[in-house]
Amino acid sequence: MEATTGDLTDPLINHADGQLFLHEAFKIIVEEVLCKGTDVKEKVCEWREPEELARLLDLELREKGEPQENLLQRVRDVAKYSIKTSHPRFFNQQFAGVDYHSLAGRFLSEALNTNLFTYEVAPVFVLMEAEVLRGLRELVGWTEGDGLFCPGGSTSNMYAMNLARYRLYPEVKSRGLWSLPQLTIFTSPESHYSVKKGAAFMGFGMDNVILVKGAAPFLVSCTSGTTVQGAFDPLHRIADICDKHKLWLHVDAAWGGSVLFSKKHRHLMKGVHRANSVAWNPHKMLVAGLQCSVLLLKDTTDLLKKCHCANATYLFQQDKFYDVNLDVGDKSVQCSRKVDCLKLWVMWKAVGSAGLEQRVDKAFLHARYVVDQMKKREGFQLLREPEFVNVCFWFIPPSLRGKEKNADYQNRLAKVAPVIKERMMKQGTMMVGYQPLGDRVNFFRITILSPLVSQKDMDFFLDEIERLGNDL
Amino acid sequence: MASSTETHIEDNDPLDDPPLDFAATESFLRQAMTMILEDAVKKATDVRQKVCEWHPPEELKELLDLELRDGGESEARILELCRDAIRYSVKPTHPHFFNQLFAGLEPYSLVASFITEALKPSLYTYEVSPVFTLMENAVLKKLIQTVGWEEGGDGLFNAGGSMSNMYAMNLARYRHFPEIKELGNSAAPRLAVFTSQECHYSISKAAALMGIGTKNVFVVPSDKRGKMIPSTLEEQIKSIKSEGGVPFIVNATAGTTVLGAFDPIDEIADICEKYKLWLHVDACWGGAVLMSNKHKLLMKGIHRVDSVAWNPHKMLMACLQCSAFLVRDKSRLLQRCHSARASYLFQQDKFYDLSYDTGDKSVQCSRKPDAFKFWLMWKALGASELEQRVDRALAMARYLADEITKREGFRLLMEPEYANVCFWYIPPSLRDLPDGPEFQEKLHNVAPVVKERMMKKGSMMVGYQPHRGQANFFRMVVISPQVSRQDMDFVLDEIHSLGKDL
DSSP states (O other): OOOOHHHHSSOSSOHHHHHHHHHHHHHHIIIIIIIGGGOTTSOSOOOOOHHHHHHHHTOOOOSSOOOHHHHHHHHHHHHHHSOOTTSTTEESSSOOOOOHHHHHHHHHHHHHOOOTTOTTTOHHHHHHHHHHHHHHHHHHTOSSOEEEEESSHHHHHHHHHHHHHHHHOTTHHHHOSTTSOOEEEEEOTTSOTHHHHHHHHTTSOGGGGSOOTTOEEEEEEEEBSOTTTOOBOOHHHHHHHHHHHTOEEEEEOTTGGGGGGOTTTGGGGTTGGGOSEEEEOTTSTTOOOSOOEEEEEOOOSOHHHHHHOOOOTTTSOTTOSSOGGGOGGGGSSOSSOOOOHHHHHHHHHHHHHHHHHHHHHHHHHHHHHHHHHHHHSTTEEESSOOSSSEEEEEEOOGGGTTOTTSTTHHHHHHHHHHHHHHHHHHHTSOEEEEEEETTEEEEEEEEOOOTTOOHHHHHHHHHHHHHHHTTO | OOOHHHHHHHTTSOTTSOOSOHHHHHHHHHHHHHHIIIIIIIGGGOTTSOSOOOOOHHHHHHHHTOOOOSSOOOHHHHHHHHHHHHHTSOOTTSTTEESSSOOSOOHHHHHHHHHHHHHOOOTTOTTTOHHHHHHHHHHHHHHHHHHTOTTOOEEEEESSHHHHHHHHHHHHHHHHOTTHHHHOGGGSOOEEEEEETTSOTHHHHHHHHTTSOGGGEEEEOBOTTSOBOHHHHHHHHHHHHHTTOEEEEEEEEBSOTTTOOBOOHHHHHHHHHHHTOEEEEEOTTGGGGGGOTTTGGGGTTGGGOSEEEEOTTSTTOOOSOOEEEEEOOSSOHHHHHHOOOOTTTSOTTOSSOGGGOOGGGSSOSSOOOTHHHHHHHHHHHHHHHHHHHHHHHHHHHHHHHHHHHHSTTEEESSOOSSSEEEEEEOOGGGTTSOSSHHHHHHHHTHHHHHHHHHHHHTSOEEEEEEETTEEEEEEEEOOOTTOOHHHHHHHHHHHHHHHTTO
C-alpha cells in the first residue's frame, strides 16, 4: 500500500464544525433534558411501542453522513423519547434526580476522554481517585486500605468474591478452581442478583451461593440496603460469625452505603468497619450520575493488585521516570477504565460532606412522610415499616377493599400494579416500579432519593396512584 | 421508627421547598460548559498547546487541593477546581498524543456522551431506556452485518474490551458445559484456552477471574510478524487433549496491542472447526479494518468465527468506553448464560414485548448506553467517512514507516501491517557500536529518557515498551484524522531532538 501523500498533508477534519455542533447541541441538551426534564409540568416519559419508536428515530446506519441540522433534530428526538430520570416524579430505580456539580464533572470527564490505568495518561485522576477512596473509607471507619472505582456495583461484588477466594487460595489465580474444594458463598435471599451472576461467571456456580453440605465456605456477602425492601443486614452479628470461622465479610452497600454520610442514620451500618470489603454506589443515593461505584477494602497488603495483576509490559513498564506504584491499572480486571471519580469529587467539593448528609437525611424524611400519608389514606397497604427509603406497598382499589378473604383476592391484586404502571407510563405522569417478592404478589416500590423532590411531589404521587387505579 | 408527630417537630427544613432548582444552577452549568468547550475541547486539540503539563505527584496533589471537606465551596471555586483539573490533565485529544490505542476527538460522539450524561439512563430495561435499547440493537445489527454473519447474531456493549473477551470465554464455557452455570467449574474437566503470545493480557485476567486459571491459558508462539502460528496451535491442542485437558476456546487477535499484527483467522477457523472449539476474535483494536474495503482482508475469515470483540473507542474514536461484543448465535445463548431473572427488574407481566429488556444478557446490572456514542457519529459521518479515516490512518502509518527507514538513527522493528509503527531511536553515540549486549543495554535506556523529556516538555506522548527480550522501542500509534504528515515528521524530529545527546 502506497501512501498518497497528497491526502496526508492536511488534517482531514475541521475542528470548527465539530465545535459549533458541540455548542448547538449543548443548548438543546440544556433546554430539552435539563430544563424540561426536571420540570413537573413536563412528562416523565413519552411512551412509544418499540416498532413505532424505531421508525421515529430512523435508526439505520448508512454510507453517507448527514448535515448538522438533521443531527441536531436527532439530538432533540433522543431527548424527547428518553425517560427523564431526573424528573421529580421518576421513582422507578435506585437512582434519580440530578446534581449539577456532578453533572459538570461528568461532562468534563467525557470531554477529557482519558483512561485510568496509568499516572502518565491520567495524573489528576489517579490522585483524585485515591483521595475520594480515602474519604469514603474514612466514613466506613478505616484509616487505611485500598479500593478502586468499578463499572457498577455488580463488578464491585465480583471483585470482593475474587479477593476473598484469592486470599484463601492464592494458587487459584494460576490453577483455577479445579484443584480446590467446592467453595460456597453465603448471602441472604434478599441480596442483589449480582452475587449469583458473579458466582456463575467466576466459576463457583449459582448453586453454591447457598450453603451446601460438605463444602468450604469462604465468603459472606451481606447487604446494607437490599434492592427491593431496603433492609440492612445486622453487620455486627455477621461479623462475629465471620471472625469465628475466618470468612471474608463483604458488605454490598451499593444502595445503602450513603447512610454513612448521615450522623442520624449511619447506625444502620453499625459494624461495617469490621468488614473486609464494601461495595458502595454513589450514583444511587448521592446522585453522582451513572456510573459511580466503588469497592473499598480494608487490606493494606496490596491484595487487590496481587490478585488481579498481569504485569503487561507495554503498559506497566518498570523503568518509568515516576513512582510506578501510581500506575493503578493492574489493580483492576479491566484494561481501559473510565474516570468515574471526578463526578463525585466535584459534587463533594461543592456541597461538602455536610451537604451530602443533608441530602441523605432529607430522603429519609420524604420516605417517612409518604409512609405517614399512606397510613392515613384508604387503599394503601404497606408491606412493612421501611428501614430505609424504599417504601413498598400495595394499592388496593375500592373494588377489592374488604375482600381479602376471597379466594381470588391475591390474583386480582397481582393485576393491579401492572395496569397502573402501564397507565402512568402511557400518560407520562410518573414512573414507579413494581415487583412480586416471594409469595407476595406485585406491589409498588417507591424509592425516594432525589434532591429535586418536594412534599408536593409526594402528595402528587399518592393522588396519582389513586387516580390511575381507582377504577380497577 | 420515627412516629408521624416526630416528623412534624423535626421538620424545620420543610419538605415543602423544592430544594434543587434548575434555574438557580443554569448559570453554573453554562459557565462550566463554556470552560469545558474552551479548555478541554478547543485548547486540548490545539497543536500549539502542550499535550501534558507534567508535575510530580506530591506537587500535583498540592496544586489540585484534592481534600474533601465538611463544608462546600462557592461556584466560582468549583469552576476554578475544574479548570485546574483540565489544566493538569493529559490531553489524549491533542494531535501529538500517540501513547495509547485511542486518541483524537470525535465531536459527534462527544455530543452523544453529553446527552447520555444529562439523561443518565441505564440500559437494563426498555421501560427505563427505550431509545438506547433500540439504538444498541441497531448498532449491533450493523456491526454484525459488517462482520458478515448473514444469519444475524446477538451481542451487547460492555464496559471495555477486557469484559467482551471475558464474555466470549464465558459463553464458550457455557456452550460446552452448561451445567457450570449452576454447579461451577468443578462440574467440568480441566478446561484449556488457547491464545497467541501477542494477545492482550485480558485473556489471562479473564482466566483468573473465571476460575479457569492462568496456567490453563496455553500460549501459542507467533511468527516474526507477530501472527499466531496455526500449525503450532494444532499441535498444542492435540497435546493438551492427550493429557486429559479439554480445549474449549481459541482466542485470535485482530490487531495485537504492541505490533498491530493480525492472526490468520481463516486457518485458525479450520482448526477450530476440526476440533469443535469456540473461535473468538479479539478485534478490539483491529476491528476497524472491517470498515475499509482496502484493508478488511486483514480479517479474512471473520464471518466464520463464533464471537468478536470490537472497540469503536479505539481506531474509530468514539468516546471511551465504547466496546462491542458480537456473538454468532440466534439461540439466546447470551441470555441463557447470564440470566438471573431478577423479578424486581425483569417482571414477566409488563405491558410491552419483554424481548426488549436486554439486561439479563449482561453480567452487569446498570449499564451505560455506550452504543449511542457510535450511533450518532455514524449518522453524522456515514460509513464512507469512517472508511476514509481508517484508510488514511494506515496510509499515515505507512508514510511514517517510510520516513523512519530513510532517516539515520531510526530503525523499524517490522513493516507495519496496521497503525502501530514500532521502532528504535539510536542516538549518534551508539550508532557505531556493534550489535551485542552492550549496545542492547544502552539502547534499552534511551527510550525511557526520551519519554521523560517529552513529557516534561509537554511536546508529545509516544509509548515505549520492551518486548520479547528486545530493548525498549517506541510504539507510534496513528489514529486521528487530525494528524497530518507534518505531525509525523515532527515526531521523528522531536525524538531526535530530545535524544541526540544520549
